[in-house]
Amino acid sequence: MTALSVAPITNTSTDLWGYTCDDLQSDIEVGDSAITGTLNFIADYSSAFGPGMDSGNYIALHCEVPNVEGVTITAGCDSPSTLDPDGDVVTRIADKDTQIYTVTASKEGFETVTKTFSLSGLTCNDSVG
Secondary structure, eight states: OOOOEEEEOSOTTOOBTTBOHHHHEEEEEEOSSBEEEEEOEESOOTTTSOTTSSSEEEEEEEEEOTTOTTOEEEEESSSOEEOOTTSEEEEEESOTTTOEEEEEEEOTTSOOEEEEEEOTTEEEOOSOO
């Protein structure tokens, strides 16, 4: 299970709990060890995130292991989340210079695969507009 794929969500109009990829981000690129692009400031993401986490910069990515059924994938920073059924995940980025984005794929009988990405190449807009 070495084909763990991490990429921007290709359908930028996908509804991600009240926002689209176009609302959240632009020019996102996932390299071998770094994620770059621009994250827009979202003032109220209460539909997806609880108090204290409902405003800021968020990144939306698609993660999958092609051709392997039943894989559990977690992704994110600090406390990774399980992906939605489409393989999409939205993560709040609090400090791009200190946080690391980690994606782990596991399935019984297979080797667990983990990828880590630096976020320091992201641009995080700090206000609406």
